[in-house]
Amino acid sequence: MxxxxxxxxxxxxxxxxxxxxxxxxxxxxxxxxxxxxxxxxxxxxxxxxxxxxxxxxxxxxxxxxxxxxxxxxxxxxxxxxxxxxxxxxxxxxxxxxxxxxxxxxxxxxxxxxxxxxxxxxxxxxxxxxxxxxxxxxxxxxxxxxxxxxxxxxxxxxxxxxxxxxxxxNRNAVAILTGTESKEELQRLGYDIFDYFGLGCRSVSKIFIPEGFQLSQFFEAIEPFEHVRDHFKYGNNYDYNKSIYLINGDKHFDNGFLLVKEDSRIASPLAVLFYETYRNLHDVEQALQEQADKIQCIVSNGTIESNIPTFSLGGSQCPALTDYADGVDVLEFLFAQA
Structure with missing residues (x-):
């Protein structure tokens, strides 16, 4: 052919x-x-x-x-x-x-x-x-x-x-600037909950500016509460909630997602990690140091990074050239031809 x-x-x-x-x-x-x-x-x-x-x-x-x-x-x-x-x-x-x-x-x-x-x-x-x-x-x-x-x-x-x-293993992260509208924050829900967060492009962690009220985020993602009805997702939510309660780990809970402050990138299923920041440049630098763990970044801000970046809600719709782990498969194949 x-x-x-x-x-x-x-x-x-x-x-x-x-x-x-x-x-x-x-x-x-x-x-x-x-x-x-x-x-x-x-x-x-x-x-x-x-x-x-x-x-x-x-x-x-x-x-x-x-x-x-x-x-x-x-x-x-x-x-x-x-x-x-x-x-x-x-x-x-x-x-x-x-x-x-x-x-x-x-x-x-x-x-x-x-x-x-x-x-x-x-x-x-x-x-x-x-x-x-x-x-x-x-x-x-x-x-x-x-x-x-x-x-x-x-x-x-x-x-x-x-x-x-x-x-x-890789995950996606989101960087919020604090200027997002409710509609923009709602679009972030697709990055988090599509495929129940099981994909390498699923957002497992968000970076939020100091003073950001997580209540804004929880209000925006309410339309995704139906994920709690899926028995496998629900089991993971219940399990992780129990662990946090038993261990006395501080966390936020809206009934279908647990949000916990944590420096790690990859979070358990039904859990979203977060970190606060003062300087966006510090976040960009920190992510660059962990680039081998990050599939992509989602943000509506201007992000200086060579890690692939998408607007909020766009992580799960890669184009042909959005290669997993940033490795160009066509280039690899033809180099071995």
Whole structure:
């Protein structure tokens, strides 16, 4: 296949994902039963985000500086499953670049990725020779593996001798200036609660200026109180609340989110850490020192940082060039071609 043909196939896949067919709805309903974290709203949101990138002009521009390649090299993909279809971007990058993909699915996938692959093959059967879903990864030339800090050590040990991208835990942070409107603070709720905060782009910590009243924030995010009704999220909320009460840890509680002052970036599920600041430059410097733990920053202020920054509410809708961990996957692939 040529680059143009591959682009056309993925653009057609994007059209399918926006079509809301009965087949797609059945798969999303089944996934919600297999994996309760994959609720219909979350899966639909992810489908919409993926489809928005699968436009012919956007894909063409994304690949414009790279050659039309048909590589005989295979890329092993170890996918995560923390949110629906989280590994699709890697599959897209590998296949559209002309490489073969050997895909190790997460046990949490709930059938979503195989369904998308099958639809791609229906659109363009010639991809069949380029896609293999496997239980055990062998005979690969490159590796892209996504997991936790613990699993990354395992990945480094077993896969480190081949050209690789190995991803670890990351989170998003928000920086408030104190001038945000109620509507802007409400948009921050999407950064925190979309996918229940399980994504690497989910905001787990906010930086607030001295004197900022958290009551403003709590009032703005009231529309997200429905997350408390999800039994898994609710269990995490109850557990962490109990721990804080038993230990006497100072925290704020609005009935569905616990907010605790803490210097760490990554917070437990249903918990949001915060720190106060006097000087924005100090925050920027502190975050730069922890850049390897931060996927992105959200803020409506002017932030001086080379960490990717989005406006409030925008963290969960990455463009094609918003690469996980800041590693350009296309550049990695073509460098090994």
């Amino acid at each position: 040529t680059k143009k043909q591959r682009i056309g196939a993925f653009a057609a896949l994007g059209n399918f994902l926006q079509s809301e067919t009965q087949r797609l709805e059945e798969v999303l309903h089944a996934a919600a039963i297999k994996n309760p974290w994959y609720t219909l709203p979350n899966s639909r949101k992810q489908i919409t985000a993926l489809a928005s990138n699968l436009k012919e002009d956007a894909l063409t521009e994304w690949l414009a500086s790279y050659p039309d390649l048909n590589s005989d090299k295979s890329v092993g993909l170890i996918l995560a499953g923390n949110i629906p279809l989280v590994g699709f971007q890697d599959i897209l990058a590998v296949l559209i670049s002309g490489f073969s993909a050997k895909i190790k699915l997460s046990s949490d996938d709930a059938g979503l990725t195989p369904f998308i692959i099958d639809e791609l093959l229906r659109i363009e059967p010639r991809f069949a020779s380029k896609i293999e879903v496997i239980d055990r990864l062998t005979d690969y030339d490159l590796i892209i593996a996504t997991g936790s800090d613990n699993s990354s050590r395992y990945f480094e040990h077993y896969f480190g001798k081949k050209p690789h991208i190995i991803r670890k």
